[in-house]
Amino acid sequence: MPKYLEKEELALFLKTAREKGIEDDYEFFLTLAYTGLRAGELCALKKTDQDTKLNAIIATKTYYNLRNSITTYELHQKQRHRYNY
Numbered sequence: 001m002p003k004y005l006e007k008e009e010l011a012l013f014l015k016t017a018r019e020k021g022i023e024d025d026y027e028f029f030l031t032l033a034y035t036g037l038r039a040g041e042l043c044a045l046k047k048t049d050q051d052t053k054l055n056a057i058i059a060t061k062t063y064y065n066l067r068n069s070i071t072t073y074e075l076h077q078k079q080r081h082r083y084n085y
Contacts, residue, residue, distance in 0.1 A: 005033075040064060044072055 005013060010033055018026040031042060040062035049058050064071050 038062065 014026060014030055014033070017029050021029075028042065031037065032039065035042075035057060037045075037057065037059060041059040043063045044061035045057065045059070049060055050056075051058060060075055061072055062075060
């Protein structure tokens, strides 16, 4: 079973998020879909993680929620990801 949405499925999902989701759902899922960021990485982003010269986002942290206790983890250099937009 594929772990991704086909183009038409993604379009329907994003349309539903825009029309029926709560505030910022559409932008959140759109960013996840087109950048490849993980949800925890997106939640932990700061303005300084954006490189406008390279048109890239550098994920340096991630959020992890274990038993409703949110923790922020620094990603080691090898774990950091660059996502172009």
